[in-house]
Amino acid sequence: MxxxxxxxxxxxxxxxxxxxxxxxxxxxxxxxxxxxxxxxxxxxxxxxxxxxxxxxxxxxxxxxxxxxxxxxxxxxxxxxxxxxxGAEDDTGQVRLGFFPAVGSVLVARALTTLGRQCPRIQVTTREGTTPSLLRALRAGVLDVALLSSRPPHRSPDADDPPLHAEPLLEDRLVLAVPVSGRFADRASVTAQHIAGETWIASPSSTDEPLLGIWPGLPGRPRVHHATRDWLTKLHLVAAGVGITTVPSMLLSAIPPGVRLVTIDDLPEERRRVSLVRLPGPTTPSTDALVHALRRHAADLAE
Missing domain, CATH: 1.10.10.10 (Winged helix-like DNA-binding domain superfamily/Winged helix DNA-binding domain)
Incomplete structure (x- = not known):
């Protein structure tokens, strides 16, 4: 051929x-x-x-x-x-993909540790949706990717060879609300409390559904603000223009003016963060990055 x-x-x-x-x-x-x-x-x-x-x-x-x-x-x-x-050998390079919510906590912390312990390893990162990260893994342009899944946590895709998925962290969704106003003194709310509230969500696409609205919320939610950036979402909440759902692992990244509360009368929504890669041997540089990710995932789970 x-x-x-x-x-x-x-x-x-x-x-x-x-x-x-x-x-x-x-x-x-x-x-x-x-x-x-x-x-x-x-x-x-x-x-x-x-x-x-x-x-x-x-x-x-x-x-x-x-x-x-x-x-x-x-x-x-x-x-x-x-x-x-005559370029320098780049066998110390690792290519990591991740979904947006883990960038500011898990990825940033792991790269800080890796940079201190293994300064010669060069990590390049890419944020993306689950379908785009899976395509990048299959195309060989990513070495590992952090993906989010909901129960029952099926395989990320149906292609061959099957991907290797290692669970790193079990997390739950919570509600981000302004510190002032009607939610000021509440540690939790009910579906009735948030009925009619304005929501801040990510734009929906063929790749990903609308994110930011509590799954299974009765009625049709009012989405007045759409952004993929988590920091923008949270600052819009702080401004009092809406509420949104976030993973609880983002607690340390919550800006002033925002509180995290639970919903009492709706089913708990849990998410798993998994490290996904193609099957087969890995490089020492990839192993070092994975070790750092495992360490900080364990810290977030405590």
Whole structure:
């Protein structure tokens, strides 16, 4: 089979991004150029590599089989380029993905510890939604990812080979409310207390549902503010313009003007933070990062 380096890079990028348009933007190509490269790969292999569907593409079984070989080949070429150019060895690099809520607490603390104990290890991070982080893992552009799940905690995806998922932390959702006003003296509330309140939520998308509203809340919530940034959400709560749900592990990052309360008459909502990676051996640098993440996850769980 006759592969080109450009074709393999396009395969990896489309697999990671989930759309031809996003891959074209990342690589600086036109969408038609991406389509031509994919068509050339499919002609060379004699099989369809992507299934098209409204809103994006997914790797076929053949595409999933080809992807790890493409990643291995591209990594080898990148290593050869670094060696020929005299660049320093980068085997101490680790690529970590995470969902937004853990960035300011678990990730930041783990990187502080790792930087103090293993200063030669270089960690690059990427925040993203669960689907985007899973695509990045499968495409070989992330080494490990922190993902959130709700019971019954099924496998993150159904692709092969199955991902290795290690639970790090069990957390629960709580309600972030202003310190003043009608919630000032309450340690907990009921569904009736928050009926009709204005909510602050993350924008919904095909990747992720609307986040920030208490799951299963009766009635139709009023969402007046939408932002993905947790700090913005919490400062909007402090400003008294709405309420939102947050993981309880964010307690140490709560700004002045915000209190965390529980809801008495609705089922408790628990979330698990897991460290997810592809199966197989890991590098010493990855092991060092994982050790730091485990340590601080245990601290947050206390």
């Amino acid at each position: 006759d592969f080109t380096v450009v074709g393999l890079r396009v395969l990896r990028e489309v697999a990671e991004r989930g759309t031809f348009t996003a891959a074209a933007h990342a690589l600086g190509y036109t969408q038609s150029a991406i389509s031509r490269q994919v068509a050339g790969l499919e002609q060379a292999t004699g099989v369809r590599l992507f299934d098209r569907y409204p809103g994006g593409v997914r790797l076929t079984t053949a595409g999933r089989a080809l992807l790890p070989h493409a990643v291995t080949a591209l990594d080898a070429l990148d290593a050869a380029d670094r060696e020929l150019s």
